[in-house]
Amino acid sequence: MIYADYNGSAPLCKEVTDYLIERLKSGPFANPNAIHHMGQKCKMGMENARAVCAKNVGALPKNIIFNSGSTEGISQVFFSLLHGQREATGKDQIFISGIEHSAVIKCARFYEQDEGYKVQIIPTLPNGQCDIESLKTLLSEYAGKVAMVSVMAANNETGVIQPYKEIGAACAHSQTPFVCDTTQYIGKAPFNFKESNIDFAFAAGHKIGAMTGAGFVLAKDTNLLKPHIIGGGQEKDLRGGTQNYIGFEAIAVAMNTFSEKQEKLKKLEASRNNFEASIRKEYPELVIMGEDAPRLGGTSFISLPGIHGQAVQIELESNDIYVTTSSACSDNEPTTSKVLKAMGVTDDVGRGAVRISLGTCSPEDGHEKILKSLLSAYKKLSKIGSY
Numbered sequence: 316m317i318y319a320d321y322n323g324s325a326p327l328c329k330e331v332t333d334y335l336i337e338r339l340k341s342g343p344f345a346n347p348n349a350i351h352h353m354g355q356k357c358k359m360g361m362e363n364a365r366a367v368c369a370k371n372v373g374a375l376p377k378n379i380i381f382n383s384g385s386t387e388g389i390s391q392v393f394f395s396l397l398h399g400q401r402e403a404t405g406k407d408q409i410f411i412s413g414i415e416h417s418a419v420i421k422c423a424r425f426y427e428q429d430e431g432y433k434v435q436i437i438p439t440l441p442n443g444q445c446d447i448e449s450l451k452t453l454l455s456e457y458a459g460k461v462a463m464v465s466v467m468a469a470n471n472e473t474g475v476i477q478p479y480k481e482i483g484a485a486c487a488h489s490q491t492p493f494v495c496d497t498t499q500y501i502g503k504a505p506f507n508f509k510e511s512n513i514d515f516a517f518a519a520g521h522k523i524g525a526m527t528g529a530g531f532v533l534a535k536d537t538n539l540l541k542p543h544i545i546g547g548g549q550e551k552d553l554r555g556g557t558q559n560y561i562g563f564e565a566i567a568v569a570m571n572t573f574s575e576k577q578e579k580l581k582k583l584e585a586s587r588n589n590f591e592a593s594i595r596k597e598y599p600e601l602v603i604m605g606e607d608a609p610r611l612g613g614t615s616f617i618s619l620p621g622i623h624g625q626a627v628q629i630e631l632e633s634n635d636i637y638v639t640t641s642s643a644c645s646d647n648e649p650t651t652s653k654v655l656k657a658m659g660v661t662d663d664v665g666r667g668a669v670r671i672s673l674g675t676c677s678p679e680d681g682h683e684k685i686l687k688s689l690l691s692a693y694k695k696l697s698k699i700g701s702y
């Protein structure tokens with residue numbers, strides 16, 4: 316079996332599995348907010364996890380608010396920066412890139428519909444990167460009117476790494492809060508929050524080999540945050556609800572493997588590049604999304620025009636290989652994803668797109684095995700010619 320949907324959810328990495336088996340066998344289990352000894356032991360474990368996470372992302376423990384994952388974190392930040400503030404501040408503009416995850420897009424649209432903000436979509440270059448020059452123009456055109464800019468660090472479909480540091484600098488220059496969805500970036504590339512000019516960033520356990528349902532917000536200044544889930548004062552009153560402390564410990568274990576995995580990440584990128592070159596040798600018409608931009612090392616988003624991505628997905632699945640397509644199916648007619656459309660990818664290419672995402676826990680011969688299967692799928696499906 317080859318699992319090639321790391322950008323969807325990565326499997327638990329071995330270090331996390333080993334840790335959890337022991338941890339679940341031996342405890343302690345308690346409410347980390349209780350003042351008795353067992354509660355305090357759990358709290359110490361959780362605070363240790365916070366310190367480890369902070370160190371691994373170049374932040375301080377006080378910058379981290381643990382939560383259930385990135386969707387929650389993004390919702391909290393949008394709420395904190397936008398809710399009820401349009402009239403008081405006179406800032407009614409929200410700038411987002413055209414390739415954001417729905418967690419960002421839907422928040423922006425919500426505040427547009429509910430509170431009268433105006434959402435402006437920053438154009439995307441054909442290479443999959445947000446057009447920073449257009450952003451700079453927008454920032455100067457709407458000086459003093461921009462409530463926030465939200466651009467991700469790496470795209471979940473293409474793996475294209477965004478010029479987030481430059482975007483951060485432009486936002487800092489215009490004193491605009493910069494919200495950066497780092498969900499796909501943290502753990503897959505070196506990241507330093509302090510040096511990034513980002514005001515708010517996000518991490519999710521299930522993208523980095525830890526557990527789903529656990530994550531955190533990184534906030535440069537937690538005073539700018541408001542609780543979105545109101546409750547018993549946990550997380551310095553910024554996120555109510557008893558903490559998923561074992562989930563946070565698992566994130567810390569996964570993060571502690573980052574520095575050892577740098578070498579593996581380089582190998583993964585080299586094997587991805589060989590994989591793509593080998594397909595192109597057989598099929599020169601192959602389209603690699605974001606090929607001309609820096610990309611996450613484990614992600615390939617490729618299309619062989621004329622062959623439906625979903626047909627390829629099914630063929631691979633029959634060989635126990637699990638990939639995804641980005642295309643939504645309407646009336647049996649796959650359509651091009653929003654991300655690819657923003658990049659200007661036409662339907663004849665977009666319909667064929669298949670995302671293959673591996674990670675540092677994948678077997679070393681992962682790409683080789685997928686290559687064999689993919690080439691035979693392409694050969695077979697080329698005879699039929701899907702569209």
Ligand SMILES: Cc1ncc(COP(=O)(O)O)c(C=O)c1O
Binds near residue numbers: 323386387416470
């Ligand atoms: C770029 C990006 N942002 C946000 C999310 C949402 O993360 P979570 O599943 O932790 O809520 C995802 C997950 O698919 C993602 O890829």
